[in-house]
Amino acid sequence: MIERINLTDAFPAAYRQIRELRDTVEAAAESAGLDPKLLELVKIRASQINGCAFCLDLHIRDARRMGEDDRRLSLLAAWWETDLYTPQERAALALTEAVSKLSQVQDVPDEVYREATAHLTKEQYTAVVWSISVINAFNRLAVTSRKPLPARAPAS
Known part of the structure; x- marks a missing residue:
């Protein structure tokens, strides 16, 4: 596999700004009373849709650190088929799918918005x-x- 330019290293000023944007958004989410685990589910689901192994590894690890249940993490790719997620989480996950698939759906459907x-x-x-x-x-x-995924210490 051909090695690619690491875009975050190649343009650190832009990467710093997107990280600052993330921090601003997370502060707004906290201020709005959103459960941080809900945001991790959103990040994981979007990363599943986009096929981002690096972000999946990072956010699944973060969700586990927050006490998220492994069963819910394992079934997140089929969240709509289970009763493991609250109505608020289900609404956020449907929204995540619509926004992450804009090139396919061209819009956030009214029922998802409602x-x-x-x-x-x-x-x-x-x-x-x-x-x-x-x-x-x-x-x-x-x-x-x-x-690439970060190196991990071998399991003991």
Whole structure:
């Protein structure tokens, strides 16, 4: 496999700004009362859709550190088929899929928007959409760069 230019290393000023944007969005999400685990589910689902191994590795690890259940993480790719997710999480996940697949769906369907705004306040909805947008940007940078997974210590 051909080695690619690491876009985050090649343009560190832009990478710093996208990280600052992420921090701003996460602060807004916290201020809006969103559960940080919900945001991790959003990041993981978008990363599944975009095929970003680096971001999946990172956010699944973060979700586990927050106490997220392994079963919910394992079944996230088929979230709509289970009752493991709250109505608010389901609304955020449907929104994640619509926003992450804009090139395919061309819009966020009205029913997805209605469900999201029924379970999220205006501030929460705004923070979720910004979070989806930021993780999609990170996914595109990592996938395009073929960013390698970080080394892990062997299990003991």
